[in-house]
Amino acid sequence: MTLLRSLFLACLCTGLAACGGGSNSGDGGTDGSSTASDSGSTTGSTDTGTDGGSTDSGDSALNHAGTVLPSVAATPNDPFVSTVGRDRAAALANNPGVIYEVVENHGPDAGLDCKSLSAEFASCSVANIHIKDNTGSLNDGNWKLYFHSIRRILQVQSDEFSVSLVNGDLNYLEPNDSFTGFDSVKTIKLVTEFSHLVETDFMPRYWIVRDGQSAELIANTDSETDENTYAVEIIGDNRKAFNGETNPIATANNRFDKNQATSTLAAGLTDAEVQARIIPRPTSLSVGAGSLDISGGFSFADLPIPAASINALTARQQQFMSTSGSVPLVSSINGALPSDSYTLDVSTTAITLTAQSNAALFYGAQSLLGLVKPGTGSIPQVSISDSPRFDYRGMHIDVARNFHSVASMKKLIDQMAAYKMNKLHLHLTDDEGWRLEIPSIPELTSVGGKRQFQLAANGSVTEANALMPQLGSGPLSSNQGTGHYSRADFIDLLQYANARFIEVIPEIDMPAHARAAVVSMRARAQNLGSPDDINIRLDDPADTSRYLTVQHYDDGILNPCLPGTYNFVETIVSDVKAMYDSAGVNLNVWHMGGDEAKNVFKGIGFQDFNDPNQVVWKGNVDTSQYDFPWERSPACSSFIANTEGVNTVGDLTPYMIRRISEIVADAGIPSLYAYQDIYSEESASGNYTISPEDLATTRAGVGFWEVVYSGGYNSANRFSNLGFETVIAVPDYLYFDFPYEVDPKERGYYWATRFTDTQKVFAFAPENLPQNAETSVNREGDAWSATGDTDNLGFVGMQGQLWSETVRTPEQFDYMIFPRLLALAERAWHRANWERDYVAGQAYSNNSGLVDQAALAADFAEFAAAIGEKELSKLEAAGIAFRIPVPGASVQTGSLEMNVAFPGTPMQYSQDGSSWTNYSAGSPPANAQFVRATSPNGSRAGRAISVDAE
Incomplete structure (x- = not known):
C-alpha cells in the first residue's frame, strides 16, 4: 500500500470536512501557526474606501497584516517547476498575466516530506504560480499580487519572492530583496496541503496592488466559468487522489458501459409506462388501457386551496401545456385519509382528486402535472393512492459563501414544490457572508454582506467597511461574494414558499462559521465609539487563543462567555421571528448550525513532533503552540470561575446550546435544530452529550452529516435514539456541491466522495444506512462493509445539501442541483421495494447479496x-x-x-x-x-x- 493511499484511508476514517477537499489553508510560522488577524497599525489618512482602495479604521481588530509563510531557496533545474505553465503564461495576451498549475498531486510518493511540513494527514502537493510581465511594469518590485488558495500553502520555494497569508484563503505574493526583475515569466513553486483533483479548486481573480494604489485585476484570471483561462488543465496521474486509486476517471467508454444496463431496460418500456412514471413514484399506481385527451387543458381554479397555491400550480402548468378548463377536474378534502395523502383518478373523460389536506391536494395536482409529457396531448388513464414517506423532505442551500438571488431561490422553490419537497433550509450566515438584513444591526449586511478588498492607510487589509475577499471573489464587490436579502425580500420569499407548502428554515450558524458576524460586530462597536465593548462584540478583545478553523481562519468563532453574544442572539431571533410574523408564516424551527467549532491543529490529522508514538499519516506540529477555542480568553476564564455548572472550557459549548435554546423558546419557536457535532463531543476539547430534554424548546432536531462509510451508518442511530428529530443529510450521497463524476472538469469539493451522480442519489437507502455498502463504493472507489450495531427509532426525513464555495453563478447553481434533486425527492417521498428494513446486526457488503439488484x-x-x-x-x-x-x-x-x-x-x-x-x-x-x-x-x-x- 502506498503512503498516499494510507493517508487517504486515514482521512476516510475521520469523516471530517477537512479531509482531502475541505478548505484548509496556510501556516503562519515554522510549524503552521497563524497569527495574521488583529494586527497592523490603525493610524493614517482616509480616502473613500471604494473597491480596491484604502480606508482607515480605528480598531486594529479590523486590520490584518499578512504573516510570512515558510520559505526555502529554489532548487536549480527543479523537476517540479513546469515549462507547461510557463509557456501558457508567456502566451497570454494580457500583461501582467498569471497562470496557476498543479504540478504533482502525490507529494509523499514524489519524496516530499509533507509530514515535517505540517501537512494535515501528511498529505501535500506541488503547485506553480507563473507570472508574466514582458513590459517591465513590475520590475520596480514595489507591488503585491493577491490571490485565493483553498489549500494551505506549507512552503514557498523561491529565491526572489515571499508569500504571506492574510486570513482564510487570501494570500499575497511579493518580491523580496533578491528580486532581479522579469525576463518575461517568473515561476514560484509552492508546496500546498492535500491535492487539487478538480479544476474548480483553482479560484479565480488575482490582483496587483502597487504601493498603496488601487487594485489592478489580472484580466485573464477574471472568469466565473472557465478555470483554464488562468490555470493549467489537470491531466494524467494528477487526476488520481493517489497512485492506484480504484475510482476510474470518467471516459466515453466507461460511461457507455455504465449507462448500458439502464439503456437496455429503458428500451423495453412502452411510451405509456414512461409517461405514467411520476416523479416521485406514488405509493400505488395502476395504469388503465385508455387515455384522457388534455389538448384542451384542465384548470386548477376550483381547487379548495388558497389562491396563491392555485396560482403556483397554474404558473407551472402554463410552462408546458394549456391552462384552460376543458377537462373536468373534481376535487375534495377528506380529513379521514392518512396525513398528507391523496387519491387521483384519471378516466377517459374526467379527473377526480381527493386529499386529506390542502398540502395533499397540492401534491395530487403536481402528480397530475407529472403525468404530462410536453408536446403530447393526452395522459394515461390511472388510479393513484399516495402518501409521503417522510414528513421532512428538504433541500439545504448555502447562500453565505456565495450569494444566490431571490430569483434563484424562487426557481428552486418551484421545482421543490413540483416534486413534493417541503423544507427549504437556508444557510444564511457563515465566515464569508451574512445574507439577511437585520434592521437593528445594519453592519451585518453593510459589512458582513459584502466582500471587497480595501487597505488601511498603513497597507494592511482592512475590514472596516466590508469583509476581505474570499473564495475567488477578488478585489471588487460586483460579484456573488456580495449580496443579501432585504427584510422585504425575505418576507416575500417566505410567502412564496408558503404558497407552495414549503417551510423555510433559517440557519444562523454559531459558534463557528461565524466570522461575518464577528467582524460585523467589531465594526459596529467601532462605529458606536466602543471598539472593545463586550456587550456589543462577539469576540473577546483580549483573547489570545491560537487556533485555525477548517476554512483557515484564526478569528471566526464567537465567544460564549460574553454578554454581547447573547444580546446578539436575542436580537437576531427576535428580528427574524418578526419577519415570519409579518409574512403570516409560522417559524417552527430555528437552526443554529453548530458544526466545526474546533482547532484543526488539535484534530486527528496532526500529532506533536515530539510524540514518541508518531504515525506516518499525520502531520507534525508543536501542539504546545495551539489552543482550543476560548482557552486563552480572559472573559471565559472569569465566566468559568463564576458560573455554576461551567467548570472547564469543555463546558462552554453545552452551556451555550442550552442558553440559545432558552432564547429560541422564549421567542415562541418550538424547535431548535443543529448539526450533530455540536450536540456531542468526545475529545480533549470536551466530553458531553446533549439530549432534547436538556433544551428549553419543545422539540429538538439534528442535521446528520457524518460520512456513512466512515461509521455514520451507526452513529446516526444514536441521535434518533436520544430523541432528536434526525434528518439524514450525509455528504457521501446527499451533498450536491460534490462532482457528478470523477473528472477534473466537474465542479465541486470531494472530501467525502469523488462523485455523486443522480443514480447514486436514487440508490441511496436513507432508513437502512448499512444497506448502502452493497450498492456503492467509498471515496477511494473501494468496496466497504457495514453492520448496524444499535437499534434505530427512525429518522424524520432526509435533505440534500448545496454548499456554495465553488458555486458562483445562477447557471452553476442549477447545474449542481438538477437533476440530482429529482432523485432526492424520489427517495424522500417514496420507499422503494428494493430497500430493506434496518435490522441491528445485519451485515452488508458489495457481495452480501441481500439487495434485489x-x-x-x-x-x-x-x-x-x-x-x-x-x-x-x-x-x-x-x-x-x-x-x-x-x-x-x-x-x-x-x-x-x-x-x-x-x-x-x-x-x-x-x-x-x-x-x-x-x-x-x-x-x-x-x-x-x-x-x-x-x-x-x-x-x-x-x-x-x-x-x-x-
Whole structure:
C-alpha cells in the first residue's frame, strides 16, 4: 500500500470536512501557526474606501497584516517547476498575466516530506504560480499580487519572492530583496496541503496592488466559468487522489458501459409506462388501457386551496401545456385519509382528486402535472393512492459563501414544490457572508454582506467597511461574494414558499462559521465609539487563543462567555421571528448550525513532533503552540470561575446550546435544530452529550452529516435514539456541491466522495444506512462493509445539501442541483421495494447479496427514462440550467454507439468539435472524434468529450 493511499484511508476514517477537499489553508510560522488577524497599525489618512482602495479604521481588530509563510531557496533545474505553465503564461495576451498549475498531486510518493511540513494527514502537493510581465511594469518590485488558495500553502520555494497569508484563503505574493526583475515569466513553486483533483479548486481573480494604489485585476484570471483561462488543465496521474486509486476517471467508454444496463431496460418500456412514471413514484399506481385527451387543458381554479397555491400550480402548468378548463377536474378534502395523502383518478373523460389536506391536494395536482409529457396531448388513464414517506423532505442551500438571488431561490422553490419537497433550509450566515438584513444591526449586511478588498492607510487589509475577499471573489464587490436579502425580500420569499407548502428554515450558524458576524460586530462597536465593548462584540478583545478553523481562519468563532453574544442572539431571533410574523408564516424551527467549532491543529490529522508514538499519516506540529477555542480568553476564564455548572472550557459549548435554546423558546419557536457535532463531543476539547430534554424548546432536531462509510451508518442511530428529530443529510450521497463524476472538469469539493451522480442519489437507502455498502463504493472507489450495531427509532426525513464555495453563478447553481434533486425527492417521498428494513446486526457488503439488484436496476431505468423523456423538458421550460449528462460512446462494434444516463436525451457527434450532427442509433456513423448531449430543445449543449480520450 502506498503512503498516499494510507493517508487517504486515514482521512476516510475521520469523516471530517477537512479531509482531502475541505478548505484548509496556510501556516503562519515554522510549524503552521497563524497569527495574521488583529494586527497592523490603525493610524493614517482616509480616502473613500471604494473597491480596491484604502480606508482607515480605528480598531486594529479590523486590520490584518499578512504573516510570512515558510520559505526555502529554489532548487536549480527543479523537476517540479513546469515549462507547461510557463509557456501558457508567456502566451497570454494580457500583461501582467498569471497562470496557476498543479504540478504533482502525490507529494509523499514524489519524496516530499509533507509530514515535517505540517501537512494535515501528511498529505501535500506541488503547485506553480507563473507570472508574466514582458513590459517591465513590475520590475520596480514595489507591488503585491493577491490571490485565493483553498489549500494551505506549507512552503514557498523561491529565491526572489515571499508569500504571506492574510486570513482564510487570501494570500499575497511579493518580491523580496533578491528580486532581479522579469525576463518575461517568473515561476514560484509552492508546496500546498492535500491535492487539487478538480479544476474548480483553482479560484479565480488575482490582483496587483502597487504601493498603496488601487487594485489592478489580472484580466485573464477574471472568469466565473472557465478555470483554464488562468490555470493549467489537470491531466494524467494528477487526476488520481493517489497512485492506484480504484475510482476510474470518467471516459466515453466507461460511461457507455455504465449507462448500458439502464439503456437496455429503458428500451423495453412502452411510451405509456414512461409517461405514467411520476416523479416521485406514488405509493400505488395502476395504469388503465385508455387515455384522457388534455389538448384542451384542465384548470386548477376550483381547487379548495388558497389562491396563491392555485396560482403556483397554474404558473407551472402554463410552462408546458394549456391552462384552460376543458377537462373536468373534481376535487375534495377528506380529513379521514392518512396525513398528507391523496387519491387521483384519471378516466377517459374526467379527473377526480381527493386529499386529506390542502398540502395533499397540492401534491395530487403536481402528480397530475407529472403525468404530462410536453408536446403530447393526452395522459394515461390511472388510479393513484399516495402518501409521503417522510414528513421532512428538504433541500439545504448555502447562500453565505456565495450569494444566490431571490430569483434563484424562487426557481428552486418551484421545482421543490413540483416534486413534493417541503423544507427549504437556508444557510444564511457563515465566515464569508451574512445574507439577511437585520434592521437593528445594519453592519451585518453593510459589512458582513459584502466582500471587497480595501487597505488601511498603513497597507494592511482592512475590514472596516466590508469583509476581505474570499473564495475567488477578488478585489471588487460586483460579484456573488456580495449580496443579501432585504427584510422585504425575505418576507416575500417566505410567502412564496408558503404558497407552495414549503417551510423555510433559517440557519444562523454559531459558534463557528461565524466570522461575518464577528467582524460585523467589531465594526459596529467601532462605529458606536466602543471598539472593545463586550456587550456589543462577539469576540473577546483580549483573547489570545491560537487556533485555525477548517476554512483557515484564526478569528471566526464567537465567544460564549460574553454578554454581547447573547444580546446578539436575542436580537437576531427576535428580528427574524418578526419577519415570519409579518409574512403570516409560522417559524417552527430555528437552526443554529453548530458544526466545526474546533482547532484543526488539535484534530486527528496532526500529532506533536515530539510524540514518541508518531504515525506516518499525520502531520507534525508543536501542539504546545495551539489552543482550543476560548482557552486563552480572559472573559471565559472569569465566566468559568463564576458560573455554576461551567467548570472547564469543555463546558462552554453545552452551556451555550442550552442558553440559545432558552432564547429560541422564549421567542415562541418550538424547535431548535443543529448539526450533530455540536450536540456531542468526545475529545480533549470536551466530553458531553446533549439530549432534547436538556433544551428549553419543545422539540429538538439534528442535521446528520457524518460520512456513512466512515461509521455514520451507526452513529446516526444514536441521535434518533436520544430523541432528536434526525434528518439524514450525509455528504457521501446527499451533498450536491460534490462532482457528478470523477473528472477534473466537474465542479465541486470531494472530501467525502469523488462523485455523486443522480443514480447514486436514487440508490441511496436513507432508513437502512448499512444497506448502502452493497450498492456503492467509498471515496477511494473501494468496496466497504457495514453492520448496524444499535437499534434505530427512525429518522424524520432526509435533505440534500448545496454548499456554495465553488458555486458562483445562477447557471452553476442549477447545474449542481438538477437533476440530482429529482432523485432526492424520489427517495424522500417514496420507499422503494428494493430497500430493506434496518435490522441491528445485519451485515452488508458489495457481495452480501441481500439487495434485489434487478429491482433496483429496473426502478432506476423507469426513473431515468421519465427524466429523459419528460422531466428535462419541464425543467427547460421553467428556465432551469440543469446539468446535461455527458454521453457514453463506443466504436467496438465497427460503428459509433452512444448512450446517455437519461434515455431520450438528444445526443450529437462531431469529427472536428465544431460541426455537430444529431445521433441516431438506426444510422450511426462509423466513427467520430467528439460526442455530446443537448437539452431537449437543443438550446444548450453539454460538455463535449473525445471518444478516444482515456
